[in-house]
Amino acid sequence: MTPVSRTDSARSWLMFGLGLCWLFVLLWPLLGIGADGVLSFAETFAVWGRIAAAALVCMVVWRLRRSGSLGFLDAPAGSLRDGMARVAAGVPRPVWLIALAALALSFPLYTERYAQDVAVLVLVYVCLGLGLNVVVGLCGLLDLGYIAFYGVGAYTYALLSIHYDLSFWLSLPIAACLAAVAGCIIGYPTLRMRGDYLAIVTLGFGEIVRILLNNWMSLTNGPNGLLGIKSPGIYLPSLADGFSFEHLYMRKLEYLYYVILVLAVFTVIAVRRLNFSRIGRAWEAIREDETAAEVMGVNTFLLKLLAYASGAAFGGLAGVFFAARMRFVSPESFSFMESVMVLAMVVLGGMGSIPGIILGALALIALPEAFRGFELYRMLAFGGAMTVMMLIRPAGLIPAKRMGKRGEEAE
Amino acid sequence: MGHLRLSDVCVRFGGLQALANVSLDLEPGEILALIGPNGAGKTTVFNVITGVYKVHSGSMVYGDTPMTGRRPHQILAAGIARTFQNIRLFTAMTALENVMVAQHCRSRSGVFSAVLRTRAQRAEEARIRAKALDALAFVGMAEMADSVARNLPYGLQRRLEIARALGSEPRTILLDEPAAGLNPAESRDLMDLIRRIAATGVNVLMVEHDMKVVMGISDRVAVLDHGVMIRQGRPDEVQRDPKVIEAYLGQ
Ligand SMILES: Nc1ncnc2c1ncn2[C@@H]1O[C@H](COP(=O)(O)OP(=O)(O)OP(=O)(O)O)[C@@H](O)[C@H]1O
Numbered sequence: 001m002t003p004v005s006r007t008d009s010a011r012s013w014l015m016f017g018l019g020l021c022w023l024f025v026l027l028w029p030l031l032g033i034g035a036d037g038v039l040s041f042a043e044t045f046a047v048w049g050r051i052a053a054a055a056l057v058c059m060v061v062w063r064l065r066r067s068g069s070l071g072f073l074d075a076p077a078g079s080l081r082d083g084m085a086r087v088a089a090g091v092p093r094p095v096w097l098i099a100l101a102a103l104a105l106s107f108p109l110y111t112e113r114y115a116q117d118v119a120v121l122v123l124v125y126v127c128l129g130l131g132l133n134v135v136v137g138l139c140g141l142l143d144l145g146y147i148a149f150y151g152v153g154a155y156t157y158a159l160l161s162i163h164y165d166l167s168f169w170l171s172l173p174i175a176a177c178l179a180a181v182a183g184c185i186i187g188y189p190t191l192r193m194r195g196d197y198l199a200i201v202t203l204g205f206g207e208i209v210r211i212l213l214n215n216w217m218s219l220t221n222g223p224n225g226l227l228g229i230k231s232p233g234i235y236l237p238s239l240a241d242g243f244s245f246e247h248l249y250m251r252k253l254e255y256l257y258y259v260i261l262v263l264a265v266f267t268v269i270a271v272r273r274l275n276f277s278r279i280g281r282a283w284e285a286i287r288e289d290e291t292a293a294e295v296m297g298v299n300t301f302l303l304k305l306l307a308y309a310s311g312a313a314f315g316g317l318a319g320v321f322f323a324a325r326m327r328f329v330s331p332e333s334f335s336f337m338e339s340v341m342v343l344a345m346v347v348l349g350g351m352g353s354i355p356g357i358i359l360g361a362l363a364l365i366a367l368p369e370a371f372r373g374f375e376l377y378r379m380l381a382f383g384g385a386m387t388v389m390m391l392i393r394p395a396g397l398i399p400a401k402r403m404g405k406r407g408e409e410a411e
Numbered sequence: 412m413g414h415l416r417l418s419d420v421c422v423r424f425g426g427l428q429a430l431a432n433v434s435l436d437l438e439p440g441e442i443l444a445l446i447g448p449n450g451a452g453k454t455t456v457f458n459v460i461t462g463v464y465k466v467h468s469g470s471m472v473y474g475d476t477p478m479t480g481r482r483p484h485q486i487l488a489a490g491i492a493r494t495f496q497n498i499r500l501f502t503a504m505t506a507l508e509n510v511m512v513a514q515h516c517r518s519r520s521g522v523f524s525a526v527l528r529t530r531a532q533r534a535e536e537a538r539i540r541a542k543a544l545d546a547l548a549f550v551g552m553a554e555m556a557d558s559v560a561r562n563l564p565y566g567l568q569r570r571l572e573i574a575r576a577l578g579s580e581p582r583t584i585l586l587d588e589p590a591a592g593l594n595p596a597e598s599r600d601l602m603d604l605i606r607r608i609a610a611t612g613v614n615v616l617m618v619e620h621d622m623k624v625v626m627g628i629s630d631r632v633a634v635l636d637h638g639v640m641i642r643q644g645r646p647d648e649v650q651r652d653p654k655v656i657e658a659y660l661g662q
């Protein structure tokens with residue numbers, strides 16, 4: 001070993017040790033301070049020990065790779081990866097899509113209620129993530145109050161359903177329009193802002209909507225929420241006496257799964273088509289350089305408003321489904337934390353990348369469910385995952401595709 | 412058509428008078444070079460014409476339409492396109508997409524037709540793509556259509572900016588130091604390109620420090636010094652003018 005690499009290795013082990021100490025300092029207040037003020041160390045040490053052991057294994061593997069001791073593994077691994085990529089590329093796109101569709105459609109047939117519940121939640125967040133992606137990923141406007149539009153959609157359907165007995169399907173476009181209007185109202189004052197100011201103002205507006213829902217007792221029943229929302233209905237042909245249509249409420253989770261699947265697929269297609277249209281290009285131009293976009297003929301005010309409105313409309317659609325699924329809405333579902341969750345999905349998955357955001361939603365909803373026992377340290381794991389992501393994949397899990405052919409050819 | 416006229420334009424930044432009573436005529440089909448020492452206000456003239464800066468007083472007319480106070484996208488729609496002194500491409504987008512953005516104001520399909528992908532929308536997209544490819548081919552970058560702008564070498568990025576401006580089907584094009592940072596061979600190609608642009612009937616207003624380029628292709632030269640237009644005329648006349656020589660030597 002040369003002296004250079006020895007100091008290099010010493011330094012990385014030093015950083016490793018420091019990192020673990022730092023983790024302990026962070027972990028102990030989280031776990032060691034009991035509700036009754038009793039201080040304990042046992043649990044912290046147990047958790048910390050496990051994390052340290054796992055990190056040690058990663059560290060050793062990484063060091064060995066750096067020093068070339070694992071070189072004998074690299075060649076087979078590389079050829080395996082290439083082979084898989086070649087097989088994957090050999091299968092034509094429609095086959096992938098059909099396989100995916102078959103998997104999604106048959107999902108309720110071989111899963112339990114619990115898995116379906118998680119799947120429904122994931123799909124709701126896919127809709128939200130894709131909607132926010134229009135604003136953040138395509139147009140480059142940081143929006144910390146996005147969940148407000150989800151709330152607008154949910155309350156719109158709740159009120160329409162309770163007071164006017166309006167059907168779920170009719171409420172969808174109405175809620176989307178109302179959410180879009182809310183998007184314009186919130187977007188309008190931010191048109192001339194950039195960066196930090198924009199984030200603060202959108203955060204404020206998100207809270208305003210939540211507080212409004214909380215305080216407008218006569219309309220929204222305040223913190224108690226609204227009960228008695230109808231499930232989506234469907235007309236089924238029935239041959240019982242002659243030919244007639246029978247109205248049925250889709251209360252069962254399987255049915256709701258299909259409803260949100262349809263909504264999610266619609267959102268994916270709509271966002272994708274927008275992305276590859278003149279509107280989407282103008283949004284991306286604004287994200288890249290607002291002044292240059294304006295000089296190149298993009299009406300930036302109008303298009304930014306349009307981004308807020310369309311993003312909000314997708315959020316509104318998801319909100320309608322949420323109200324119909326829960327059959328109950330209350331303001332606490334639309335807190336700032338939810339906005340952060342959705343934003344985290346977009347960033348984690350890869351801004352502007354549709355498959356990335358789907359994966360991001362899956363990662364942030366399904367994984368914590370899988371590690372239920374881990375719930376306490378969820379936020380810690382979350383922060384850790386984000387940090388690791390920043391280091392190894394700064395553009396997200398699946399970065400937006402740029403190289404080579406885009407647009408129609410990539411369809 | 413295509414006649415651009417600035418009259419008595421004044422621009423101030425706080426206490427600094429960046430432009431003082433600047434008047435400028437750009438005739439259809441001509442190549443006019445705007446020169447002057449650093450900080451003279453050349454880029455400011457461009458920013459005024461394209462609506463990026465507001466004028467303090469004075470007016471601008473394009474053809475028969477008054478343009479003072481218009482927003483930049485309206486000015487592009489009227490037919491005036493520009494490039495930037497320090498390249499401002501949409502770096503994460505492909506070369507083709509960069510040029511396609513310029514067609515935004517020449518197309519009209521909205522959100523709903525994009526989501527429904529109507530026949531009219533698809534036809535329009537095809538037209539935008541074809542126009543953008545034409546513009547890329549015009550500057551000789553057809554085979555770079557799918558490269559991401561940020562990965563292009565410097566000279567090609569400059570060229571792509573010109574293609575993007577041409578992609579908006581302008582009648583007037585403003586080039587801000589197009590030869591900056593180019594090697595002699597690239598400069599010669601650029602002169603050839605500017606001549607070809609002018610030959611299509613587009614009038615060119617160009618800021619340039621490279622005197623070989625200026626003297627080689629411009630029909631007329633305008634000299635700006637400390638925000639004041641000190642001379643306009645044929646290149647050989649301007650070159651000999653003692654006031655111009657002094658402005659350059661005195662800096
Ligand atoms: N946005 C602005 N705010 C304040 N001052 C400005 C602004 N833009 C330009 N100026 C000032 O106006 C003057 C003219 O600047 P301008 O960029 O037009 O010069 P230029 O002739 O293009 O110079 P160069 O050859 O260096 O590009 C300079 O003194 C500059 O500092």
Ligand SMILES: [Mg+2]
Binds near residue numbers: 453454455496
């Ligand atoms: Mg300049």
